[in-house]
Amino acid sequence: MQYEMETSPEPSIPQQRGRATLFAADRLREMIVEGVLAPSTRISERMIGERFGISRTPLREAFKVLAAEGLVTIAPNRGAVVTKLSGAELQAAFELLAALDGSAGEMACHRATVEEVAKVTQLHDAMLVHYAARDLQNYFRVNKEIHLAIVDAAHNSAVSRVYRAEAARIDRYRYGGNREPLNWARAMREHEHILEAFRERQGAVLREVLFAHRRTGWLNAKIMFDSEVI
Amino acid sequence: MQYEMETSPEPSIPQQRGRATLFAADRLREMIVEGVLAPSTRISERMIGERFGISRTPLREAFKVLAAEGLVTIAPNRGAVVTKLSGAELQAAFELLAALDGSAGEMACHRATVEEVAKVTQLHDAMLVHYAARDLQNYFRVNKEIHLAIVDAAHNSAVSRVYRAEAARIDRYRYGGNREPLNWARAMREHEHILEAFRERQGAVLREVLFAHRRTGWLNAKIMFDSEVI
DNA sequence: GAGTACGAGTTTGCATGCAATCATGTGCTC
DNA sequence: GAGCACATGATTGCATGCAAACTCGTACTC
Numbered sequence: 001m002q003y004e005m006e007t008s009p010e011p012s013i014p015q016q017r018g019r020a021t022l023f024a025a026d027r028l029r030e031m032i033v034e035g036v037l038a039p040s041t042r043i044s045e046r047m048i049g050e051r052f053g054i055s056r057t058p059l060r061e062a063f064k065v066l067a068a069e070g071l072v073t074i075a076p077n078r079g080a081v082v083t084k085l086s087g088a089e090l091q092a093a094f095e096l097l098a099a100l101d102g103s104a105g106e107m108a109c110h111r112a113t114v115e116e117v118a119k120v121t122q123l124h125d126a127m128l129v130h131y132a133a134r135d136l137q138n139y140f141r142v143n144k145e146i147h148l149a150i151v152d153a154a155h156n157s158a159v160s161r162v163y164r165a166e167a168a169r170i171d172r173y174r175y176g177g178n179r180e181p182l183n184w185a186r187a188m189r190e191h192e193h194i195l196e197a198f199r200e201r202q203g204a205v206l207r208e209v210l211f212a213h214r215r216t217g218w219l220n221a222k223i224m225f226d227s228e229v230i
Numbered sequence: 231m232q233y234e235m236e237t238s239p240e241p242s243i244p245q246q247r248g249r250a251t252l253f254a255a256d257r258l259r260e261m262i263v264e265g266v267l268a269p270s271t272r273i274s275e276r277m278i279g280e281r282f283g284i285s286r287t288p289l290r291e292a293f294k295v296l297a298a299e300g301l302v303t304i305a306p307n308r309g310a311v312v313t314k315l316s317g318a319e320l321q322a323a324f325e326l327l328a329a330l331d332g333s334a335g336e337m338a339c340h341r342a343t344v345e346e347v348a349k350v351t352q353l354h355d356a357m358l359v360h361y362a363a364r365d366l367q368n369y370f371r372v373n374k375e376i377h378l379a380i381v382d383a384a385h386n387s388a389v390s391r392v393y394r395a396e397a398a399r400i401d402r403y404r405y406g407g408n409r410e411p412l413n414w415a416r417a418m419r420e421h422e423h424i425l426e427a428f429r430e431r432q433g434a435v436l437r438e439v440l441f442a443h444r445r446t447g448w449l450n451a452k453i454m455f456d457s458e459v460i
Numbered sequence: 461g462a463g464t465a466c467g468a469g470t471t472t473g474c475a476t477g478c479a480a481t482c483a484t485g486t487g488c489t490c
Numbered sequence: 491g492a493g494c495a496c497a498t499g500a501t502t503g504c505a506t507g508c509a510a511a512c513t514c515g516t517a518c519t520c
Binding site: 021048057060062064065068069070071079088089092093096097099100102103104156157158161162165230 | 251257290291294297298299300322323325326330332333334337362378386387388389391392396417436448
């Protein structure tokens with residue numbers, strides 16, 4: 001997927017009343033998560049307001065929401081910038097996601113419906129196809145869907161909400177981790193174990209496997225982070 | 231701690247520029263967490279604005295922040311109300327905190343400094359004194375400090391942040407859980423095990439004990455919730 | 461030349477105003 | 491009396507205006 005980085009004001013999307021703040025927050029969140037707005041990018045109220053065709057008031061409210069989510073950082077009297085995570089913060093986020101992945105996986109083994117297990121199995125097979133085709137983009141997409149499906153199968157709204165929020169914070173830093181064939185193959189092997197443990201509903205095993213899998217993800221992200229590609 | 235529920239506009243606290251939104255958010259958060267503003271209470275922009283001595287603009291920004299934290303719920307064109315958790319949502323939050331408590335405890339066993347272990351030990355002893363004196367208020371306060379100290383001893387900023395946010399969401403529902411002497415004694419016994427596992431740095435044990443302890447907390451909260459006291 | 465004081469332009473923080481939407485009460489219809 | 495249409499007041503959503511704080515370039519001092 002490509003993004004046009006046009007300098008001209010983008011096609012003004014007229015919003016119905018009562019949606020300017022929501023529109024701005026969703027739009028900015030998407031741009032940050034997908035990397036269109038890189039970390040440390042300054043977000044001027046006037047500039048973005050003109051781009052989005054809204055005034056500063058709803059935009060400032062959107063900034064506050066994104067700041068609460070940790071996606072932007074607001075300095076008093078100096079405006080908002082896209083949050084740039086330090087190495088320690090990135091590691092902390094990966095560890096948190098590891099804990100959530102593991103705990104949710106264990107819960108999911110107890111609570112997942114037959115349909116939810118089937119759904120994960122189907123997604124896994126789809127991911128295999130993308131892996132065989134070396135289609136990194138779709139591999140990443142389906143990969144994330146698998147982890148979300150397992151988390152949601154825990155049937156715990158708080159875990160799902162926090163997981164999504166924290167995953168969004170570091171999504172920007174995960175995209176390129178599996179470019180190395182060796183790591184990619186390793187991740188695939190781990191996913192085989194994940195699927196097996198989930199289908200057999202072995203909670204303790206799934207917890208351990210998901211925890212270790214997230215650690216692999218962190219090692220990959222750390223390589224990229226240390227090489228300052230991101 | 232008591233709060234004056236005066237009907238006259240409360241002592242206007244003149245804020246320095248650039249702090250109106252922060253002031254309003256902190257103040258409202260405190261009022262919600264401590265139960266001064268009960269769940270389902272409507273929060274009118276004009277009313278609160280007059281009470282706090284600020285205009286609607288910074289107040290609306292504060293509402294958005296609290297909504298992102300899950301403390302208030304904003305209905306389009308109808309304003310904000312203090313979030314009222316359903317039984318399922320409350321249980322979900324307790325389960326999430328159980329997972330965070332357990333995971334953080336295990337991390338803390340690996341990473342806690344000698345000073346941090348000593349601090350928890352000291353807090354534990356202080357809690358014992360409050361327990362012996364049946365001082366519920368201070369018992370609760372020190373109890374929370376113990377759990378926070380263990381979580382922070384994991385040295386993971388993301389876990390600490392999420393833990394605080396989620397704990398704040400359900401604090402309102404936890405205050406009265408241990409009024410029954412039997413449950414209170416049980417919680418104290420669990421805390422003995424918590425301290426022992428932490429001091430001996432037995433990560434897997436501490437995870438299990440903290441997880442079970444949080445489950446006890448949920449059972450207590452559920453009794454209160456089902457009796458519709460809160 | 462380095463460092464500081466200053467000032468014009470820019471940006472943020474907040475208050476206010478207006479239009480759209482909602483809430484509520486009254487009168488009308490059946 | 492029940493139910494609905496409508497009007498009026500209240501509330502929210504957003505745009506705009508103004509003052510405070512910041513940025514950055516220039517001139518001045520040492």
